[in-house]
Amino acid sequence: MTAITSTAYSRDLGDELRRLRENCTSFGGRAMAAQLGWDPSKVSNIETGKARASEIDLAQYLATCGKDLDYLLDFTSRYRHAFDLYFAQVPTNLRTLAMVEAMATKMYVYEILAIPGLLQTEAYARAMFLETGHESLDDIAGFVALRMERQAIWRRPYRPECVFFVHELALRMRIGDAKIMEDQYLRLLFNAHIVRIIPASAVGLALQSMITLFEFGKASPLAYTESDLAKVFAQDTSAVTATRKLISRLDAVALDEEQSRSVLAAYVSGLGEDPHDRRADLA
Structure with missing residues (x-):
């Protein structure tokens, strides 16, 4: 996970991850972090678009939400541009x-x-x-x-x-x-x-x-x-x-x-x- 200046799109996609967690799991933010073996701040920073998740982070997160490989590939493709200034x-x-x-x-x-x-x-x-x-x-x-x-x-x-x-x-x-x-x-x-x-x-x-x-x-x-x-x-x-x-x-x-x-x-x-x-x- 890399700390970086957030953008409108990183906040949007981070919010999309939060919605997935809330709709597809029973985990709150801290419980999700425990499930993934992450620090709670990592879940928070990714979901608010304040930090860039790695492809491994995204794979682990989306798998926990029950998403398949096709969903992962689509989201990763969009997330690649999440922190672009244009x-x-x-x-x-x-x-x-x-x-x-x-x-x-x-x-x-x-x-x-x-x-x-x-x-x-x-x-x-x-x-x-x-x-x-x-x-x-x-x-x-x-x-x-x-x-x-x-x-x-x-x-x-x-x-x-x-x-x-x-x-x-x-x-x-x-x-x-x-x-x-x-x-x-x-x-x-x-x-x-x-x-x-x-x-x-x-x-x-x-x-x-x-x-x-x-x-x-x-x-x-x-x-x-x-x-x-x-x-x-x-x-x-x-x-x-x-x-x-x-x-x-x-x-x-x-x-x-x-x-x-x-x-x-x-x-x-x-x-x-x-x-x-x-x-x-x-x-």
Whole structure:
């Protein structure tokens, strides 16, 4: 077992091991350690992603959980990249992202053409999946449900400190009908204390990629971005530094809380002005 800086993926896979132990054995952490002949701290550090398990460690652990060779080979293949400072996942894998959001103490989120997922209404999320045309109708309900489940962080007594930078282009991008957009604007208004609008005139910032910076109580900061092809997590110092610089630029250009609130209220009022054009006027 090797002590090393933990990553979002190492914590995710460590938690997967913990769940296996709890679901497939009757052992608590100390009993599992005794069964394996390990120090109790070794089980704890592996399950929290604070230390890299060797292939022999994984074989012993998974065998105790009743898993076969095929399971071991699959998990070992994934675990090989657990401590990489850059790693990518398929876009449908939400487990690591949800865990990162749940553990974060601070989040700085920047979106350009869509409302951030953690602030989307259910109807907006559904309409967005329909608009993209990438998912089958059978899958959309599941993806929407998962997005709503991620929003459970707002119901917790200790919520992360958040700032959502939303480019005005996302407000102009009409998703669904006027009722869907009205409800979405009102959701943003309700959360105006954590929403900062980037004016449409900030064209240079519209050319950036969407990005999120996560900060944690004890773990290292993490930068995150995504596309239709992959979700990318970067814990490398240069990536985090570049993300902090972008956030500083956003903070300098963004409207303050009251200004953002006024812009959002104007979008609610303006919905009745052109009821036939549901597409964004990006001119």
